[in-house]
Every structure is written in structure tokens, then in C-alpha cells.
Amino acid sequence: MEILWVVAYLAAAIVGHAIAMRLSGRGDSVTRFAMVGGFIGLGLSVHALFFDSLPCGGAALVVYAFACELYVFLFTLVGTSVSVGILLKLANGPHSRSEIAALYDAPSMVRGRVERMRAVGLLGKDGFPSSQGKRLVALFLTLKRIFRHPIPGCSSDRKETASALPHSFRI
């Protein structure tokens, strides 16, 4: 029975997100879903606390959280993925490789990312990373070190890597 409640709460979050995306105001798609999904998740927590046993309520919350994460993964994929962009273009009919190459030319890919970063506030009006942008870069540089991914333009040596980074990104 609890699973039906999870489906209902999840459907409410997805419908609420669709409405939030059509309202004017600030915030990107992820922020808007975090607000709607978080609020409805809070409702599910209260529901689970009062109406379910502990394991069933816990299971309902875990399923809701996992479904939300999967949903965020899917809609961010639709919004940003190069592969999805190619698929959507091919949905209009066959294209030659050169047509796809022309539609997704490299300068416009970079421009698209820059526009998106401006829209979500990672790049400031002055054209440079905002404090939010700098924090995000610092976070991902930490993750790159944890996963041992190479940092573009930097040596694998940790000391050299740090000194090669722009000063404000060093952490």
C-alpha cells in the first residue's frame, strides 16, 4: 500500500516541477525541482512518520529519493547532453554527418555552455566566474583529485597541479 503513496507523492513532485518550470522567476530546472521535490518529500516524511511502520516509512522515503535522483539525471541529460541533441536533430529526419557537424559546430557548443553558465549565474555580468562559479570549480577540482582525473593543462604531480591553477581556484 505504501508504494502507492510513493507513486502519488512522486507524481505530485513531477507535476509541480512542470508547473514551476512554466512560472516566471529565477532558478534553473534543478533548483526548481529541488524546491518542489524537497517540499513534497517533507510531506511524505510526515506521512510516513504518522501512518507507516518504521521500515515501511523508511522504504517509502528511500524509493522517493532514488526516483527523484533518477528524474533529475534524466532531465539534465535532456537539457545538456550532446548525444541527446544529436538524437533530437535526427528525429526530424536523416541528416548527413556534415550537416550534424555544421549544426553542432564547436564554437557554438562553447557559446551554448557560456550562455547557460551566464543564465544560471556561474558567470557574472562582468564575464568572469561569480563566487558561486568559483565554489563549483573548487568542488570539482577536489573531485578530480579524489578520482585522479587529469586536470587540463596541469601536470599529474600534485604540487605542480596546484601551482598551475588560477589562484582563486586553489583550495
Add this chain to the structure above:
Amino acid sequence: MLAVFGFYLGAHLTLYLVLCRHLAAFQRERVIFLYHALPAACVAALCAAAVLDWPSVDTLAQAVIVVGIQGIYSLSFLELWSLSQIGYSLGILMAFEAGRQSGDTPDLRPFEAMGEQKKAGRIEGLTRLGLVNAEGQTLQLTPLGKIGTAALRALGWWINLRRTV
């Protein structure tokens, strides 16, 4: 069941941090995916066996919690791994900051080259997945690709997304 699962999850993460991340093989997408997918499949199979052996609401709830947490852990890990590996937008942000510090215009040419590589790799990837059929120079969606694309387009319409590129 939950305590054993907690121990396994801790061991899985510790093994990666202490040993696996230092191995060259773990820089490959396929290997890191299998590092998560195979144990996750085992966890799901063990949970199903537990529910069949001790059928009760309590066991079922615990099995759902275990599978759900495994899903959240693996999906989060793989997303962060993938985002920090590619780092296209991240690199562009770094170039802007480097430009601000040096007083020069940011050099975005390396990212244009990276974009070309990404695009070429994606077409081959979509062909391998059976979503796109490449006959000579012409690209078109396969029947599976049409179904997948219709679903993605519906999701895009549902949340009113406007793609730039």
C-alpha cells in the same frame, strides 16, 4: 540486513579510495561502471533471495531500503565521476578566471577542439548503442532510437526545457 549492507557499502567505498582509484584501469568508464553495476546486481539478487526465504513485510521493506540506497550511492558516484572527468563547462570557467587574472581574453580554442572530439565520439557511441544507423555519410534513427528520442522529447516538453546546443 541493513547493518551488513552498511558494512558492504563502507568497504566498497574504502576499497575504491585506498586501492582502485590508483589503478589505471579505473580511469576507464566501462571499468568504473562495472565496479558499481556488478555488486549492485549481486545486492539486488541477494535481496530477492532474502524476501523469498523469509517472506514478510519487514523483510520486503528492508530489501527495498537496501536496493534504493545502493541505487542512490551508485548513481551519485557515477554522476560525480563522469562530471569531474569530462569537465567541459568546468574547463571553460577556469579559462575565464585565468583570463581575468592575466588580463587577456580567455582562450577557448582548446574547448572547441574538445567539442569536436566529444561530438565525433557521441555519434559512434549512439551507433554502438543501436540508436543511430550510420549508412555511409547518412545518419538516421533506428526504431529503438525513435522510441528513445520520443521519450526524451516528451520529457523536454513536460518540463519546458529550451536547449541551447
